[in-house]
Amino acid sequence: MSPRIKFCGFTREVDIDAALELRVDYLGLILVRESPRGLDWARARQLRQHIGQQARVVLLTRNASSCELLEWSDAIKPDLLQFHGDEDPALCAQIGLPWWKAVPMGALSDAQAVQGYLDRYHGAERWLFDSHGQQSQGGRGVAFDWSRLHGMAAPYVLAGGLKPETVAGAIQQLRPWAVDVASGIEQAPGIKDPVRMRAFVDAVRQT
Numbered sequence: 001m002s003p004r005i006k007f008c009g010f011t012r013e014v015d016i017d018a019a020l021e022l023r024v025d026y027l028g029l030i031l032v033r034e035s036p037r038g039l040d041w042a043r044a045r046q047l048r049q050h051i052g053q054q055a056r057v058v059l060l061t062r063n064a065s066s067c068e069l070l071e072w073s074d075a076i077k078p079d080l081l082q083f084h085g086d087e088d089p090a091l092c093a094q095i096g097l098p099w100w101k102a103v104p105m106g107a108l109s110d111a112q113a114v115q116g117y118l119d120r121y122h123g124a125e126r127w128l129f130d131s132h133g134q135q136s137q138g139g140r141g142v143a144f145d146w147s148r149l150h151g152m153a154a155p156y157v158l159a160g161g162l163k164p165e166t167v168a169g170a171i172q173q174l175r176p177w178a179v180d181v182a183s184g185i186e187q188a189p190g191i192k193d194p195v196r197m198r199a200f201v202d203a204v205r206q207t
């Protein structure tokens with residue numbers, strides 16, 4: 001079976017419509033102020049309503065407060081949360097939604113450090129392995145050394161620099177539970193490219 005697909009960082013209805021036509025499983029909305037794909041909560045709510053039940057909506061945050069998380073979840077009603085900072089695991093669980101934790105492979109120098117990080121966030125529904133460092137954010141189109149995930153037994157989401165041209169190779173090497181992409185399907189940050197979205201989906205579904 002091919003991995004599930006998550007496209008992240010939508011800012012426009014037209015791009016969402018193209019992704020829905022491709023039957024992408026998860027669509028990500030980013031509520032991080034510094035992100036070039038960042039939305040305010042009112043815009044995120046509009047886009048969430050536009051998606052409806054046609055895909056699962058992932059709300060991505062980074063070091064948001066407990067108050068913000070409660071308010072945003074209540075207003076936007078995502079299906080799940082994705083945490084990209086160094087949030088306290090208790091805070092991640094507090095909202096009561098399933099949650100994914102981005103694992104900053106750029107900040108974790110060896111297998112022992114990775115394992116320590118996974119132990120800390122053991123309550124996550126999925127770990128999402130990404131290339132960023134502890135203090136930097138994701139969504140930069142940079143890959144990490146995939147061989148670091150050889151032998152990972154738990155189902156996980158692979159992210160960081162995936163592209164239509166590289167995703168099949170990554171899947172053949174690792175067989176992740178899902179693949180996640182932002183930059184690799186864009187014309188510019190937050191502006192998706194319909195041709196690259198289709199090429200990515202085709203590449204994944206041919207594996």
Ligand SMILES: O=C(O)c1ccccc1NCC(=O)[C@H](O)[C@H](O)COP(=O)(O)O
Nearest residue numbers: 008035137138139140141160161182183
């Ligand atoms: O995309 C952002 O601007 C961003 C900002 C802050 C935290 C996370 C962010 N993006 C995460 C993602 O879009 C993906 O989950 C992942 O990092 C893959 O991104 P890419 O390497 O661009 O494919």
